[in-house]
Amino acid sequence: MAHTVIAGGGIGGLATALSLAGHGHRVTVLERSDTFAEIGAGIQLGPNAFHALDRLGVGERVRERAVFIDELRFMDGTSGEKVAAMELTGAYRERFGNPYAVVHRGDLYQPLLAACQELDGVELVADAAVSEYEQDATGVTVLTVDGRTARGAALIGADGIRSTVRAAMLGDGEPRVSGHTIYRSVIPIEKVPQELRWNTVTLWAGPKWHFVHYIIGGGEYLNLAVTRDDGATVPVAGPEAERGHVLAQFPGIGATARRLLELGEGWREWVLCDRDPVRTWTDGRVALLGDAAHPMLQYAAQGACQALEDAVVLGDLLDGMGEDDVVQRLEKFNAVRHERAGRAQLIARLMGSELYHPAGERAEERNAMLSGLSQRELQDKVSWLHGDRDFTDSGVAGVR
Template structure:
């Protein structure tokens, strides 16, 4: 089987590993001149490590990551501590439980795994601009005029996917956009009280800010999300501090103080959709941000991405029939899992993760206040998401 993957981000590489390990020939087509991860830090829940283990890179990511001990929610305007969760330490040799990493710390082990697989071929400078399905194959057109044909196409091309412009996916216009402003701050510039091994989420009415230390405790990763963005699209553009502060006019003194420590800011916008586009049609599958709507807690994407890749690989093992049947199985599985996961999340139970890693929550103020409602119920799962 020959599978074309458009996009060499975390979802494209994870898909290539999942399918390449099963002996399929995989061509990963990345528009950029290099396979590299952009962005700053990510939070990893135990579930992410289980998925990375299934892709064979769990230990490599563990070695690079930093264990997190606690998750705090604060009111973004008053600074009041709303809720605090002590995250469980390593259990039964499974370490770390909750962690943070640079995005590169996930991307690079996946890239290494791709290099080690003879069946996976990585092509940089290969922007996919179009695709056509035929009865027994699918052809992609690249920006430089080349065409490539495979048995299936996986669109791992992020939140501005080609699929969003194709009538068959019926994406329609998004409800709006969110904007995320991100930076890393050298730890020596950060006030002592924000240097602990915790993820802290400051919640406002239409915004939230989260921060956590990165491996080696050398930097604090900060991500500030405006839930409704008006204005032009941002694609990792550099923005100055004044622009960041202007996006959060209601922010309280303490959270503002933290933002002012950041020097080098970049910003992204992502379309907001109520529901996923779906995961497969015919010989074309979506993985990662191309399939999932940007959630308000945009930092949750990594778990969805890894689940997509692992499940796509699993469908190739378990489903019977041709390519379209296997992809239809993948789509059905993911639809069910995402529906289940969202229901669990909404009910405050988080994603099912076995019993060992349940955190101990210490609500400082009754649940259901504006801040907890905006950030979601505090569970091990939401701790990793914020």
């Protein structure tokens, strides 16, 4: 039984542990925090995520707390007019084989954690920040900040956008600051007027800003996320933001969107970051996965989905792994996944600049383009992401 070490106990790390354990590996997960927990608010899960979760054996557990959405709705944030909506029931579910849903991040994380805790072959080690790794012909030795070591046939770096494993492997510096600031709030559904409790993911697009909201927590909360293209240059991760400050960032917002925005309380602030796509995620017996390999902006709602896909593909490729073919199999993982995940990174950036934030004539052209698309055409736009079941489609003809 091969032993694999995973750096990072987030969604990607735990999904990878489940995937590898399901293929006969013994797994040690090293988490830098002093507990295994997931912070954050709402998260969107496309059909591709549910395909992956089903493969990992936790699909039904996640579905129990998910809110299954009727449509993705795109609104003009200043006029308040409905521009387009992609229906997510009937034909969509039939085509892609699974629903589109939203959950609280914890409602995705906890089923992954519980499933790992149920397996004898998965060891979860908290308060174990990885500092570096060393490898030789037979394995990888992982060193932690406090001087402990773990050794395995392979090391998977699933330790996030500021990955220590990536820094040691690629040395490519700090993440790219997007210049976008996002404010997030989660409020009890009882505080939301009945007429505003829409079973949709709704996006209001305005000049250099957009506002997304949807119900999470099995229907108990409304998740609010409003983003401003403000040229921010310094990363910020989660401090409190004054309600008055948040409301002042969006003076031209339409009446209905304003009503929803004013419901927010306990706002927190982040400056969004990502990285440029890279072709190489491996170094011998070491591979990157999830945000460590391909961190992306939230705008395509695919960050967690792509990490789940990584986990499934990696488990399949490392099935029956022997000590002598680790390097080759990790290189194969890199080869079949980097184009798809890299395109998702670039699409997310493009959606922010070209779809969500235009003003004036460009916004009018966008509205005309979106409103002219049929349901089938809207589905076609996302089919390479939502509909792929082997998780290797880059969405570009001739590229795999």
